[in-house]
Amino acid sequence: MSTTVPLLAARDLVKAHGPTEALRGASLDLRAGEILAVTGASGSGKSTLLHCLAGIVRPDEGSVSYAGEQLHTLPEKRLSELRRTDFGVVFQFGQLIPELTALDNVALPLMLAGAARKDAQVRAQEWLERFGVLGQEALRPGEMSGGQAQRTALARALVTDPKVVFADEPTGALDSLASEQVMTALTHTAGERGTAVLLITHDAQVAAYADREVALSDGIVVPQEVAA
Numbered sequence: 116m117s118t119t120v121p122l123l124a125a126r127d128l129v130k131a132h133g134p135t136e137a138l139r140g141a142s143l144d145l146r147a148g149e150i151l152a153v154t155g156a157s158g159s160g161k162s163t164l165l166h167c168l169a170g171i172v173r174p175d176e177g178s179v180s181y182a183g184e185q186l187h188t189l190p191e192k193r194l195s196e197l198r199r200t201d202f203g204v205v206f207q208f209g210q211l212i213p214e215l216t217a218l219d220n221v222a223l224p225l226m227l228a229g230a231a232r233k234d235a236q237v238r239a240q241e242w243l244e245r246f247g248v249l250g251q252e253a254l255r256p257g258e259m260s261g262g263q264a265q266r267t268a269l270a271r272a273l274v275t276d277p278k279v280v281f282a283d284e285p286t287g288a289l290d291s292l293a294s295e296q297v298m299t300a301l302t303h304t305a306g307e308r309g310t311a312v313l314l315i316t317h318d319a320q321v322a323a324y325a326d327r328e329v330a331l332s333d334g335i336v337v338p339q340e341v342a343a
């Protein structure tokens with residue numbers, strides 16, 4: 116058993132959306148470099164948990180600590196800085212910028228971090244290729260298939276070399292062969308760079324790529340058997 120302090124630790128998170136209690140005391144640790152799968156029924160609170168962990172949504176109660184900082188108490192300015200520098204997020208419903216091509220969607224986080232457009236595009240191109248988006252760099256999100264949009268969103272989440280990638284159903288629109296290709300690229304990249312990945316998935320084959328799996332049930336985290 117490792118005694119290393121987790122990179123990200125959530126304790127007793129409670130979050131309500133109006134009358135719906137999406138999280139009711141969820142606790143979870145993510146260690147540096149670890150790939151953790153989070154499964155659970157639709158509506159069990161997975162996306163809400165991801166949003167709290169990534170500093171996008173503030174929990175009503177409970178704490179989230181990341182590398183020594185208490186995310187639930189940080190000012191918005193510091194949270195958005197962390198989201199830019201340390202986190203990469205793949206949202207369940209894509210959220211690519213509709214006016215930008217695939218290439219510019221992926222280049223954008225680098226440009227926001229100060230890279231010149233040409234340099235950002237060269238790196239964006241490499242990441243699109245890594246995720247199997249070839250010859251579609253000029254498509255805008257409205258012209259992409261669901262799978263192309265998901266691959267583009269993954270490339271965008273990884274292009275800045277974040278410490279943690281939060282991926283909400285990143286293979287939900289992919290068939291099993293494409294899921295395998297994307298998961299191989301994701302786990303290879305994470306292993307190479309020591310990136311921690313929090314991976315939400317409904318798919319047992321996708322969860323099998325993780326080092327560890329937990330499930331959400333009615334807003335509470337339940338450990339699962341350790342993957343081989």
Ligand SMILES: Nc1ncnc2c1ncn2[C@@H]1O[C@H](COP(=O)(O)OP(=O)(O)OP(=O)(O)O)[C@@H](O)[C@H]1O
Pocket residue numbers: 132133135136137155156157158159160161162163164207
């Ligand atoms: N913005 C919101 N406004 C109102 N209710 C919400 C909102 N977001 C989530 N909920 C509710 O909170 C509960 C948990 O939602 P959440 O999206 O976290 O579930 P999930 O496990 O990600 O589900 P799925 O597998 O379908 O994506 C659900 O009952 C959902 O209807």
Ligand SMILES: [Mg+2]
Pocket residue numbers: 161162163207283
């Ligand atoms: Mg969800």
